[in-house]
Amino acid sequence: MKNTFKYIIRLVVLFMAFSCSNSSDDSPTFGPTELPDAIQASFDFTISPSDPKVLLLNNTTEYYLPYTGVWDYGNGSSAIADGAGVKEVTYDTPGRYTISLTVSSDGITNTISKDIIVDEIGICLNAVCGSVNTASLKGAATTFSVGTITRSPYVAAGGKHIEILKNEFNNLTSEYEMKMNIMYPSEGNYDFSAGDAIVGFAQANDMNVHGHALIWHNATPSWVENFSGTDAEFEAMVEDYITTTLNHYKGKVRSWDVVNEAFEDGTGHPLRNSVFRQKMGDDYIKKCFQFARNADPDVILFYNDYNMASSPTKRQAMFNLVDELGDLIDGVGAQMHISYNGPSAANIQAVADGTVSRNLKLHFAELDIRANPEEDTSLTSLSSDRANAQKDKFKEVVQIYNAIPLDNKFALTVWGVRDNESWLLDFWGVPEWPLMFDEDYNKKPAYAGFLEGLE
Numbered sequence: 001m002k003n004t005f006k007y008i009i010r011l012v013v014l015f016m017a018f019s020c021s022n023s024s025d026d027s028p029t030f031g032p033t034e035l036p037d038a039i040q041a042s043f044d045f046t047i048s049p050s051d052p053k054v055l056l057l058n059n060t061t062e063y064y065l066p067y068t069g070v071w072d073y074g075n076g077s078s079a080i081a082d083g084a085g086v087k088e089v090t091y092d093t094p095g096r097y098t099i100s101l102t103v104s105s106d107g108i109t110n111t112i113s114k115d116i117i118v119d120e121i122g123i124c125l126n127a128v129c130g131s132v133n134t135a136s137l138k139g140a141a142t143t144f145s146v147g148t149i150t151r152s153p154y155v156a157a158g159g160k161h162i163e164i165l166k167n168e169f170n171n172l173t174s175e176y177e178m179k180m181n182i183m184y185p186s187e188g189n190y191d192f193s194a195g196d197a198i199v200g201f202a203q204a205n206d207m208n209v210h211g212h213a214l215i216w217h218n219a220t221p222s223w224v225e226n227f228s229g230t231d232a233e234f235e236a237m238v239e240d241y242i243t244t245t246l247n248h249y250k251g252k253v254r255s256w257d258v259v260n261e262a263f264e265d266g267t268g269h270p271l272r273n274s275v276f277r278q279k280m281g282d283d284y285i286k287k288c289f290q291f292a293r294n295a296d297p298d299v300i301l302f303y304n305d306y307n308m309a310s311s312p313t314k315r316q317a318m319f320n321l322v323d324e325l326g327d328l329i330d331g332v333g334a335q336m337h338i339s340y341n342g343p344s345a346a347n348i349q350a351v352a353d354g355t356v357s358r359n360l361k362l363h364f365a366e367l368d369i370r371a372n373p374e375e376d377t378s379l380t381s382l383s384s385d386r387a388n389a390q391k392d393k394f395k396e397v398v399q400i401y402n403a404i405p406l407d408n409k410f411a412l413t414v415w416g417v418r419d420n421e422s423w424l425l426d427f428w429g430v431p432e433w434p435l436m437f438d439e440d441y442n443k444k445p446a447y448a449g450f451l452e453g454l455e
């Protein structure tokens with residue numbers, strides 16, 4: 001059966017090659033006939049929601065010919081032939097295990113391996129061990145990090161703010177103190193003190209840090225905007241800034257937004273004519289990613305931008321850039337500054353699909369959900385109808401994120417803890433309640449929506 005199928009495929013390929021070589025001048029021409037790629041093994045896994053010691057393994061290999069698969073669970077048991085459906089494997093002894101899947105077809109064999117770490121409690125999420133608390137956002141989100149932002153004065157003040165950070169979140173972003181205007185206020189003088197306070201707090205509390213953002217037109221110090229040297233000196237300065245910053249945070253910051261919001265919103269979404277573009281050229285983004293990659297090959301590099309869901313044309317512009325960056329980029333940061341009534345689930349899904357199809361990590365970044373996009377200035381509180389509509393949108397966003405393959409998962413970051421601290425209040429200048437906690441640190445329906453999105 002397998003051989004018959006193989007010969008049919010070969011006949012089809014031969015027929016195509018023959019018909020192309022005889023095509024007349026006005027018929028479509030074809031390039032050289034391409035043979036299908038060799039088989040590539042692939043699998044993903046999740047931790048069982050009912051037992052933290054059980055791994056659910058899923059063979060995701062796709063091939064046009066029938067193939068056989070063999071698992072090595074890495075736990076000393078003998079090789080197991082792959083069958084249909086998800087495999088449940090128990091790991092109850094702490095340690096590191098290498099799981100391999102070997103697939104074979106048409107005389108070609110390919111193997112893929114992935115490591116997991118197991119502690120006394122069970123399989124460690126994203127290889128981060130520690131007790132799992134399903135009564136929190138980070139405890140419930142078993143396959144990705146849950147992030148939020150902070151400021152160095154909040155960390156220094158302690159109290160309820162840091163209690164919530166520690167209980168609920170495991171990925172921390174500096175709201176504004178790890179941007180260029182703060183880290184590099186004058187030529188030759190770096191100031192990492194505020195960022196260090198945030199990173200130190202995160203490290204002390206087992207949180208990952210997402211670095212945001214190396215290059216952003218809205219946080220460029222004035223000495224850079226008015227740079228007096230040559231273009232070559234400007235580029236050398238940017239390389240020094242990126243290298244110095246990544247070296248400073250090496251091993252402490254897991255990921256960086258290298259460039260933030262490079263595209264215009266208007267027709268065609270051209271690159272903003274920032275000082276970086278003016279002095280370094282249209283490929284300044286690629287240069288910045290290369291500087292970052294050279295400085296720290298292990299850190300995860302993102303491009304981050306807004307309206308990725310609501311504007312299909314801007315989304316396409318962003319994916320075109322991502323395709324040009326090739327191996328220099330690891331992930332897409334889609335800022336999720338959205339509203340209770342839009343963008344649609346289909347448009348949010350399109351961001352996920354475009355990222356997954358490129359084998360990149362997805363960061364649903366900067367999530368806040370406007371409850372008052374109509375900008376009604378007479379509102380003095382959040383109505384329960386709106387609170388519930390906002391809850392449904394939180395749930396929808398989390399559901400979409402949670403459904404992407406494990407390999408593409410990274411983090412979902414909420415842009416703020418309490419409603420009254422949201423940047424949107426200043427940005428729109430109207431009453432707003434866009435986050436999951438109210439002014440008194442009470443959980444809103446939005447918080448329950450987040451949890452429900454994970455069910």
Ligand code: XIL
Nearest residue numbers: 175176212213260261306335366423
């Ligand atoms: C905002 C912060 O929340 C403010 O505190 C700061 O004054 C300006 O920046 N997109 C981004 C974020 O990428 O860095 C912005 O954060 C919000 C919009």
